[in-house]
Amino acid sequence: MLKDLLQVWFPQCCLNCGNVLPKALQWLCLSCKSKLPRTYFEQGVTNPLERSLLEAFPITSAYAPYYFQQQSPIQPLIHALKYQGKKDVATWVAQQSTSFIPKTHPIYTCEAVIPVPLHAARERKRGYNQVKLFGQFLAKHLGIPYLDSVLYRKRQTKTLVQMSHEARWNEVKDAFEVRGKHCFTHILIVDDVITTGATLTACGHTLLKHVSKEISISGMAYTQDILP
Numbered sequence: 001m002l003k004d005l006l007q008v009w010f011p012q013c014c015l016n017c018g019n020v021l022p023k024a025l026q027w028l029c030l031s032c033k034s035k036l037p038r039t040y041f042e043q044g045v046t047n048p049l050e051r052s053l054l055e056a057f058p059i060t061s062a063y064a065p066y067y068f069q070q071q072s073p074i075q076p077l078i079h080a081l082k083y084q085g086k087k088d089v090a091t092w093v094a095q096q097s098t099s100f101i102p103k104t105h106p107i108y109t110c111e112a113v114i115p116v117p118l119h120a121a122r123e124r125k126r127g128y129n130q131v132k133l134f135g136q137f138l139a140k141h142l143g144i145p146y147l148d149s150v151l152y153r154k155r156q157t158k159t160l161v162q163m164s165h166e167a168r169w170n171e172v173k174d175a176f177e178v179r180g181k182h183c184f185t186h187i188l189i190v191d192d193v194i195t196t197g198a199t200l201t202a203c204g205h206t207l208l209k210h211v212s213k214e215i216s217i218s219g220m221a222y223t224q225d226i227l228p
């Protein structure tokens with residue numbers, strides 16, 4: 001009832017085109033949703049994200065439902081999640097993601113979900129880790145635990161965007177550490193937009209050394225010009 005009234009007083013609008021959304025829809029209208037740049041990574045044997053990451057460290061699988069492209073509806077969606085406090089966008093993307101992934105995908109053999117740790121200062125500023133609800137939805141869907149205290153940043157890293165390949169790797173290679181003793185066969189690392197392979201590679205190496213024999217990766221979106 002209250003929700004209905006709120007809908008009348010404050011109608012939800014499509015994050016991309018601004019049109020008022022019918023009650024059954026969230027974040028994007030049907031037209032904008034259909035324009036999300038799907039990767040279709042669930043269809044191939046190996047995908048470009050896997051091939052790119054495999055150059056840096058052994059992964060079992062890597063998946064993202066969408067490409068991150070400017071001027072496409074994925075951009076306002078991720079922007080709302082990261083900068084406008086709309087953390088439930090992460091759950092929505094996770095729902096879409098699991099609806100695409102077939103039950104035969106290696107992700108279904110994972111035993112725990114571990115998020116890429118956010119910079120503590122950034123998490124304080126934002127008030128939440130934008131990956132959390134994404135990871136928690138996947139964990140619930142897979143029936144496995146979401147473990148966000150296993151992997152942590154032992155020191156803060158600088159932003160990697162402007163750095164060379166080598167500088168980037170030097171910045172993150174020793175930045176992560178593991179708490180406690182763990183012995184998994186296959187774990188899932190979750191991230192938001194997969195842009196720098198350097199951070200994932202550093203997390204992956206740390207987890208392969210101390211936590212799990214195999215690693216898969218799941219992100220909300222993937223930038224094709226991934227920075228190694």
Ligand SMILES: [Zn+2]
Pocket residue numbers: 014015016017018019028029030031032033
């Ligand atoms: Zn729209």
